[in-house]
Amino acid sequence: MDHSPLDDVFYHIYPLGAFGAPRRNDGVSRPEPRLRRLADWIPAMERVGADALYLGPVFQSESHGYDTLDYLTVDRRLGDNGDLAEASRALASRGIGLYLDAVFNHVGRGHPFVRDVVEKGAASPYARWIAGYDPSGPGPGGLPFRYDGWKGHFDLVRLDTGLPEVREYLIGAALRWIDEYGVAGLRLDAADCLDRAFMAELGRRCGAARPGFRLIGEVVRGDDYEPILREGGLDAVTDYEAYKGLWSSYNDRNFHEIAWTLDRLFSEPSAGPAAPGTWSGAGLCRGRALYSFADNHDVDRVASLVRDPAGLYPLYALLFSMPGCPSVYYGSEYGVRGRKAGGDDGPLRPAIDPAALASAAPQPDLAAAIGRFSAARRRSPALRLGSYRRLSVGSLHLAFERRAGGDAVAVAVNASPEPVRLELPAGLSDGPIVDLLDDGYRSESLGGRLAVEVPPHWARWMSAASA
Numbered sequence: 001m002d003h004s005p006l007d008d009v010f011y012h013i014y015p016l017g018a019f020g021a022p023r024r025n026d027g028v029s030r031p032e033p034r035l036r037r038l039a040d041w042i043p044a045m046e047r048v049g050a051d052a053l054y055l056g057p058v059f060q061s062e063s064h065g066y067d068t069l070d071y072l073t074v075d076r077r078l079g080d081n082g083d084l085a086e087a088s089r090a091l092a093s094r095g096i097g098l099y100l101d102a103v104f105n106h107v108g109r110g111h112p113f114v115r116d117v118v119e120k121g122a123a124s125p126y127a128r129w130i131a132g133y134d135p136s137g138p139g140p141g142g143l144p145f146r147y148d149g150w151k152g153h154f155d156l157v158r159l160d161t162g163l164p165e166v167r168e169y170l171i172g173a174a175l176r177w178i179d180e181y182g183v184a185g186l187r188l189d190a191a192d193c194l195d196r197a198f199m200a201e202l203g204r205r206c207g208a209a210r211p212g213f214r215l216i217g218e219v220v221r222g223d224d225y226e227p228i229l230r231e232g233g234l235d236a237v238t239d240y241e242a243y244k245g246l247w248s249s250y251n252d253r254n255f256h257e258i259a260w261t262l263d264r265l266f267s268e269p270s271a272g273p274a275a276p277g278t279w280s281g282a283g284l285c286r287g288r289a290l291y292s293f294a295d296n297h298d299v300d301r302v303a304s305l306v307r308d309p310a311g312l313y314p315l316y317a318l319l320f321s322m323p324g325c326p327s328v329y330y331g332s333e334y335g336v337r338g339r340k341a342g343g344d345d346g347p348l349r350p351a352i353d354p355a356a357l358a359s360a361a362p363q364p365d366l367a368a369a370i371g372r373f374s375a376a377r378r379r380s381p382a383l384r385l386g387s388y389r390r391l392s393v394g395s396l397h398l399a400f401e402r403r404a405g406g407d408a409v410a411v412a413v414n415a416s417p418e419p420v421r422l423e424l425p426a427g428l429s430d431g432p433i434v435d436l437l438d439d440g441y442r443s444e445s446l447g448g449r450l451a452v453e454v455p456p457h458w459a460r461w462m463s464a465a466s467a
């Protein structure tokens with residue numbers, strides 16, 4: 001498997017919502033080719049500089065896509081297998097890799113494997129496939145046997161991914177996806193619940209079938225990131241630990257929160273005693289890739305969380321300059337809002353016409369700003385793959401250095417409504433330093449110190465290489 005560092009910019013679409021599919025699969029309707037609308041979203045992906053698309057569940061399911069009924073057939077509410085293959089070809093023609101949501105931890109109660117166990121009981125060959133299977137009597141899941149649901153959700157029947165037969169079936173499905181759709185990688189749903197040896201084998205075999213294939217795991221707890229990355233052979237895991245600090249640091253006027261998180265995850269080991277308020281020792285994920293995001297299909301949209309929309313600009317400037325592979329959730333690049341309502345995720349996953357998005361955008365300038373961040377990031381190895389060292393933090397600012405080989409960038413993010421002037425111990429070579437976001441702005445590094453003035457709600461990405 002190719003383990004060159006993952007440094008893509010992702011766009012994320014939840015297709016059942018974005019394309020206006022019915023909430024439930026009726027099991028009988030003719031396929032509705034909603035996936036063909038994916039081509040209409042390619043300009044939006046290119047606008048933010050995405051070179052990969054994470055496409056939420058697309059295979060036959062009961063309702064939201066994570067209650068799978070068939071791993072090999074596209075959900076009739078989205079179209080058929082040919083529609084997905086055509087969408088993948090359209091993306092590939094524009095240099096955008098397709099990552100599919102792989103829901104391997106659990107299936108829906110209507111999956112044929114589960115129905116076979118309902119009918120035959122312990123005599124079914126699939127009884128062993130179900131985690132926690134207990135034929136002694138019905139449990140809380142509404143089936144005539146007990147089983148493990150995903151984190152107590154018994155509409156989702158867990159599979160035993162440590163069982164060789166289950167592994168072989170699921171890996172076979174993934175190999176079919178590579179063959180039929182040319183997928184560049186998978187986002188493993190509930191990776192923190194999957195057998196780690198299974199994930200490692202999945203990665204090896206998919207990497208052999210497609211060089212450069214990637215696995216990204218959904219993991220919530222930061223303490224789990226490094227062990228799952230290492231033992232599961234993953235290329236990245238979801239950075240939920242930094243997700244919250246991106247918006248709450250702004251709302252609470254406390255950038256020490258996100259600074260602490262970035263130190264904890266990515267900091268270089270200190271040569272001496274740690275400075276007050278910094279993480280002592282090396283970051284837990286130093287040198288590893290995380291999939292970073294401001295929002296997604298499971299959490300409130302960031303435009304509904306940030307109290308002042310102006311805060312979205314420094315937020316995305318930080319997202320695209322801190323360690324990780326940044327992801328943009330469809331519509332959020334224009335400030336589309338959405339909050340869960342009574343546990344309903346529907347408001348987070350609205351139907352959107354990409355052709356009308358810019359004209360009706362709550363924040364019409366935000367997508368262009370994100371495009372600037374993405375383009376500048378692409379030009380800098382340090383921003384894509386470099387180390388992380390904190391330089392300065394205050395209630396509404398954070399500055400840090402990224403370094404990779406001979407490339408170094410000093411990032412200063414200002415979330416204040418006023419300009420801020422910072423004197424940074426950046427360690428850049430003496431001489432002129434230019435802003436990657438504004439080549440008309442220059443400063444001078446002298447004796448390891450760099451003075452920068454950062455505009456309100458904006459950032460400077462200062463680099464000697466571009467001077």
